[in-house]
Amino acid sequence: MSVPIEYYLILSGFMFLVGVAGVLTRRNAIIVFMSIELMLNSANLSLVTFSSYMGNSTGQLFVFFVMTVAAAEAAVGLAIILAMFRNKLTLNIDDINILKW
Amino acid sequence: MVQLIYLTTLLPLLGFLFNGLFGSKIKNEKIIGIIGSSTIGISFLIVVGAFFQTLSMPVDQRQTIVNLFTWIKVGNLDVNVSYQVDQLSLLMGLIVTGVGFIIHVYSIGYMHGDKGFGRFFAYLNLFIFAMMNLVLGSNFLLLFLGWEGVGLCSYLLIGFWYDRKFEKSTTSDAAKKAFIVNRIGDFGFLLGIFLIYLTFGSLNFNDVFARAASLNIPQYVFNFIALFLFIGAMGKSAQIPLYIWLPDAMAGPTPVSALIHAATMVTAGVYMVARCSIIYASAPAIMEFVAIIGALTAIFAASIALVQNDIKKVLAYSTVSQLGYMFLALGVGAFSAALFHVMTHAFFKALLFLGAGSVIHGMHDEQNIQNYGGLKKYMPKTYVTFLIASLAIAGIPPLSGFFSKDEILWSSYADGNIIYWLIGVVTALLTAFYMFRLVSLTFDGKERFGHDKHPHESPAVMTIPLIILAVLAAVGGFIGIPEIFSGEHGNQFDNWLEPIFQPAQAKIAMFGVHSSLEEIVLMVVTLVGVIGSIYAARYIYIKNIKPAEKLSKRFNGVYNLLLNKYYVDEIYDASVVTPIVKGSEIVLWKFADIKIIDGLINGVANLIEKISGSIRKIQTGVAQFYALIMMLGIVAALFWIILSL
Numbered sequence: 001m002s003v004p005i006e007y008y009l010i011l012s013g014f015m016f017l018v019g020v021a022g023v024l025t026r027r028n029a030i031i032v033f034m035s036i037e038l039m040l041n042s043a044n045l046s047l048v049t050f051s052s053y054m055g056n057s058t059g060q061l062f063v064f065f066v067m068t069v070a071a072a073e074a075a076v077g078l079a080i081i082l083a084m085f086r087n088k089l090t091l092n093i094d095d096i097n098i099l100k101w
Numbered sequence: 102m103v104q105l106i107y108l109t110t111l112l113p114l115l116g117f118l119f120n121g122l123f124g125s126k127i128k129n130e131k132i133i134g135i136i137g138s139s140t141i142g143i144s145f146l147i148v149v150g151a152f153f154q155t156l157s158m159p160v161d162q163r164q165t166i167v168n169l170f171t172w173i174k175v176g177n178l179d180v181n182v183s184y185q186v187d188q189l190s191l192l193m194g195l196i197v198t199g200v201g202f203i204i205h206v207y208s209i210g211y212m213h214g215d216k217g218f219g220r221f222f223a224y225l226n227l228f229i230f231a232m233m234n235l236v237l238g239s240n241f242l243l244l245f246l247g248w249e250g251v252g253l254c255s256y257l258l259i260g261f262w263y264d265r266k267f268e269k270s271t272t273s274d275a276a277k278k279a280f281i282v283n284r285i286g287d288f289g290f291l292l293g294i295f296l297i298y299l300t301f302g303s304l305n306f307n308d309v310f311a312r313a314a315s316l317n318i319p320q321y322v323f324n325f326i327a328l329f330l331f332i333g334a335m336g337k338s339a340q341i342p343l344y345i346w347l348p349d350a351m352a353g354p355t356p357v358s359a360l361i362h363a364a365t366m367v368t369a370g371v372y373m374v375a376r377c378s379i380i381y382a383s384a385p386a387i388m389e390f391v392a393i394i395g396a397l398t399a400i401f402a403a404s405i406a407l408v409q410n411d412i413k414k415v416l417a418y419s420t421v422s423q424l425g426y427m428f429l430a431l432g433v434g435a436f437s438a439a440l441f442h443v444m445t446h447a448f449f450k451a452l453l454f455l456g457a458g459s460v461i462h463g464m465h466d467e468q469n470i471q472n473y474g475g476l477k478k479y480m481p482k483t484y485v486t487f488l489i490a491s492l493a494i495a496g497i498p499p500l501s502g503f504f505s506k507d508e509i510l511w512s513s514y515a516d517g518n519i520i521y522w523l524i525g526v527v528t529a530l531l532t533a534f535y536m537f538r539l540v541s542l543t544f545d546g547k548e549r550f551g552h553d554k555h556p557h558e559s560p561a562v563m564t565i566p567l568i569i570l571a572v573l574a575a576v577g578g579f580i581g582i583p584e585i586f587s588g589e590h591g592n593q594f595d596n597w598l599e600p601i602f603q604p605a606q607a608k609i610a611m612f613g614v615h616s617s618l619e620e621i622v623l624m625v626v627t628l629v630g631v632i633g634s635i636y637a638a639r640y641i642y643i644k645n646i647k648p649a650e651k652l653s654k655r656f657n658g659v660y661n662l663l664l665n666k667y668y669v670d671e672i673y674d675a676s677v678v679t680p681i682v683k684g685s686e687i688v689l690w691k692f693a694d695i696k697i698i699d700g701l702i703n704g705v706a707n708l709i710e711k712i713s714g715s716i717r718k719i720q721t722g723v724a725q726f727y728a729l730i731m732m733l734g735i736v737a738a739l740f741w742i743i744l745s746l
Contacts, residue, residue: 024729032725097722 008049015042029081029091040070102150103165103186109144110233116140116226124219134209137222141205141229145198152191160600163187166239180304185239189601193236193372196447200364201229203566207455208356210562211462228254232365236372240304241294251366256280259353267352275352282346286336293329310379314604327380327387338370340428341398344421345670351413355458358413363420363454364447371427371443375436378605392432396524399425403531408663411468412457415539420450422528426509429521434609435512437598441581442509445501448577449493452570456487459559470542477544479556482564484544486571491540493574495533496631501578511620526627530634537638545643585617
């Protein structure tokens with residue numbers, strides 16, 4: 001007896017929305033960063049779901065790639081956050097608004 | 102020889118290239134001078150050969166067209182580089198290369214030691230190249246090429262000593278003045294050429310003139326063509342109102358004044374009008390206009406020459422005056438008389454300028470005749486040749502000027518109007534007076550120069566050309582002895598040119614018969630006046646200066662008017678130059694350029710800056726805000742996709 005596909009998808013969508021909300025509302029750079037990871041993983045969950053549902057392993061293989069890239073991205077992202085903290089002594093991204101005219 | 106005529110332009114061009122490219126590298130003046138002169142000398146021999154070959158042909162076959170190559174072929178326009186060898190072009194070619202060669206040789210002595218020696222000969226050769234194209238070209242476009250070419254060389258040579266002061270400004274200013282004033286005339290000339298092409302559908306002399314004689318073309322078309330061409334001639338040949346550049350052209354070295362601004366280039370206008378004689382004969386109103394301008398220029402310039410103190414200035418105004426004579430002759434339909442005067446004038450005026458150059462050379466660049474005096478014992482050869490030229494220009498028989506001037510005066514009386522004759526005679530008297538004022542002040546009387554000057558005779562390379570020209574100026578008139586003296590053969594010079602002007606002469610209504618007694622009476626009247634004028638000048642300027650001083654005090658206004666050349670330069674300055682400069686500054690620069698053009702561009706830039714200034718506030722720099730916008734965009738895109746399913 002398998003769990004219906006909708007459950008997985010609803011969970012995935014919920015996780016994604018949580019991630020979006022986290023990215024848009026939180027001010028701490030680390031938490032924003034974690035929210036992004038959450039969005040990535042929700043996408044992974046959808047991929048695995050469809051893969052199993054369709055009986056095709058391509059989606060699961062793809063998830064491995066995503067996880068590899070995410071690991072690399074995490075390393076780079078954390079390095080950037082560290083460098084930023086050293087410069088500004090804060091992690092509040094409202095204070096880091098140099099990306100303008 | 103006729104077929105080799107292209108060498109007369111090719112050789113000077115090669116000479117120009119050689120001296121222009123390597124002249125500054127070669128330190129040896131002899132090599133430069135010999136190459137520069139020999140190209141012209143060989144050209145002269147070729148023209149002489151072509152002349153005798155043509156002379157041996159029957160009269161009706163004396164025109165040869167030497168076709169070199171196709172220059173422009175577009176649609177109906179078909180222009181070749183081809184030379185027309187006929188009586189008129191041979192005459193001009195002989196003058197240009199002959200006098201040109203003599204002046205080249207003279208320049209070797211005159212320009213000795215100048216740092217621009219090679220450059221000078223390069224320009225002179227380029228000038229001969231352009232001038233030969235002008236006189237030999239068989240179509241209007243080639244004529245125009247030469248026309249512009251001689252203008253360019255004139256500009257380059259007037260400003261040859263570009264680092265020297267000239268009067269109140271520099272020689273470059275004089276050069277620019279000559280070029281700009283000539284441009285005005287050239288513009289008219291160009292319009293004339295356009296109109297010729299529009300009317301006759303060709304630019305070849307033979308086609309145009311044949312059609313002008315035969316086709317039925319409205320009078321006003323001829324009038325416009327003739328007028329536009331004459332405007333060109335006014336500029337190049339220094340007629341009122343465009344003569345003002347010629348006196349300033351004296352800023353150039355003296356051989357240049359002799360070659361370009363006396364003997365050859367300035368007569369290009371006369372040549373052109375004579376070449377187009379059939380067009381002018383078809384436009385009687387413009388003929389009248391030409392005669393009036395010529396007569397006015399003759400007397401106007403002669404009166405200025407009376408009081409000038411710069412030796413070259415006197416000669417320059419004299420040249421303008423003599424050119425006026427030539428146009429007077431053209432205007433009354435005496436085309437061959439005008440060309441006769443071109444020839445004799447080339448001899449004696451080149452001689453006068455070269456003599457003046459010799460004096461200036463011997464007096465270490467002093468040009469004011471008030472600071473000369475008594476030079477005849479220091480430079481006897483210069484004195485004798487200068488005297489011959491002065492007698493020739495004054496019109497003393499049997500020197501050349503007598504015959505040509507007399508023919509012009511007689512034609513202006515017989516074919517024109519007694520007023521023309523009167524102006525001509527008064528001009529002749531003035532000419533005799535100012536020439537002998539010049540001679541007396543320069544060569545006779547007391548020495549008025551300081552002890553620092555050591556006048557000396559010029560070297561042989563300069564005096565031999567003077568002597569050759571003096572011989573020509575003395576005997577050159579004999580080829581044009583008037584019919585009343587030479588009997589049944591008539592005037593040889595007129596006979597030679599007769600086929601060229603025959604169509605035009607046929608078109609001009611000929612005057613009534615005048616008796617030869619009348620001609621002789623007029624001749625004697627003129628001659629007596631001229632001799633009296635010479636004696637007056639010699640008396641006043643050698644023995645007793647008082648009458649002249651009294652006269653100049655009594656008529657102080659007139660004297661100042663003449664001394665300041667009727668204030669024509671000042672009038673042009675006030676009426677043309679200043680309005681253009683001020684207009685450019687106030688209207689074009691400060692209003693049109695700054696306000697309109699700059700304003701438009703700055704306005705557009707300001708507008709964009711204002712708009713973008715308010716829009717750029719959207720970019721806050723907060724990454725989350727960007728993410729939100731992106732999110733909303735994705736949601737909107739998703740909705741759109743879902744709804745459109």
